[in-house]
Amino acid sequence: MPVRHISEIKSEKMNVSGAENVELQWLVDSSMGAENFAMRRFVIRPGGHTPLHSHPWEHENYVLEGEGVVRIGSEEYELERDMVVFIPPGTEHQFRNPGNRDFILLCIIPIVEPE
Amino acid sequence: MPVRHISEIKSEKMNVSGAENVELQWLVDSSMGAENFAMRRFVIRPGGHTPLHSHPWEHENYVLEGEGVVRIGSEEYELERDMVVFIPPGTEHQFRNPGNRDFILLCIIPIVEPE
Numbered sequence: 052m053p054v055r056h057i058s059e060i061k062s063e064k065m066n067v068s069g070a071e072n073v074e075l076q077w078l079v080d081s082s083m084g085a086e087n088f089a090m091r092r093f094v095i096r097p098g099g100h101t102p103l104h105s106h107p108w109e110h111e112n113y114v115l116e117g118e119g120v121v122r123i124g125s126e127e128y129e130l131e132r133d134m135v136v137f138i139p140p141g142t143e144h145q146f147r148n149p150g151n152r153d154f155i156l157l158c159i160i161p162i163v164e165p166e
Numbered sequence: 167m168p169v170r171h172i173s174e175i176k177s178e179k180m181n182v183s184g185a186e187n188v189e190l191q192w193l194v195d196s197s198m199g200a201e202n203f204a205m206r207r208f209v210i211r212p213g214g215h216t217p218l219h220s221h222p223w224e225h226e227n228y229v230l231e232g233e234g235v236v237r238i239g240s241e242e243y244e245l246e247r248d249m250v251v252f253i254p255p256g257t258e259h260q261f262r263n264p265g266n267r268d269f270i271l272l273c274i275i276p277i278v279e280p281e
Contacts, residue, residue, distance in 0.1 A: 053238050053243075053251060053252050053253065053254070054236065054238075054243040054245070054249060054250070054251050055249065055250050056246075056248060056249050056250075057248045057249070057250065058248075060250075078226075078228070078250045079226045079250060079252045083252045084224075084252065084254050085224065085226065085252060086224075087202065087203060087224070087276045088202065088203045088226065088274065088276065090226050090228065090250065090274065109199075109200065109201075109202070111193075111194045111200065111203065111205050111274070113193070113205065113228075113272060115230075121169065123168050123169075128168075128169040130169070131171075133171060133172045133173075134169060134170065134171050134172070135169070135170050135171075135172065135175075135193040135194060135205065136168060136169050137168050137194045137198045137199065137200060138168065139168070139199050157228060157272070159203065159205065159226070159274055161202045161203065
């Protein structure tokens with residue numbers, strides 16, 4: 052099905068060391084026929100965060116709702132709705148929600164072979 | 167600058183045959199260091215539409231605001247906020263705004279060499 056509402060897409064806990072109170076949905080991935088990049092939607096609950104980590108692929112992010120913070124390398128930036136983030140490959144990064152409402156963002160990544 | 171608000175990013179008219187009343191912003195592209203895919207934001211004004219066309223690369227779309235219609239091949243689908251679209255490579259498609267308020271969506275495409 053080439054068109055879906057997010058309410059039709061299953062949500063899973065981000066089950067990675069260093070992640071707390073994060074849920075994610077795979078909105079577009081190889082199961083829909085995407086060969087080059089995948090679109091995910093993250094919900095970071097109040098107090099939650101993604102892992103502080105790096106990997107050889109980039110992120111492109113768009114903030115849909117709420118407020119949060121992104122660390123990229125040694126810098127931190129405050130984020131709000133309609134902000135765009137580019138995280139270069141190989142750069143340490145983390146998204147955090149220090150606020151009291153959900154912080155929701157899209158995260159697009161290249162489809163890479165598992166290492 | 168790896169973090170920007172959309173208000174800091176210039177908007178341009180979609181200047182392609184068959185497009186009417188569409189403005190677009192390049193949110194992430196190769197000028198920011200992206201090598202694999204680019205993120206654009208389209209504002210389709212009431213009555214506006216993108217061209218009915220096809221190309222050898224896919225689209226991944228996320229609807230941010232408003233309502234509209236997407237044609238994919240011979241099918242049409244109604245769209246609203248928080249809907250996701252995957253348009254396979256080589257498939258004819260068009261976004262239209264038959265409503266009376268702006269229809270706003272993200273469109274992610276692979277970065278391809280001009281043909």
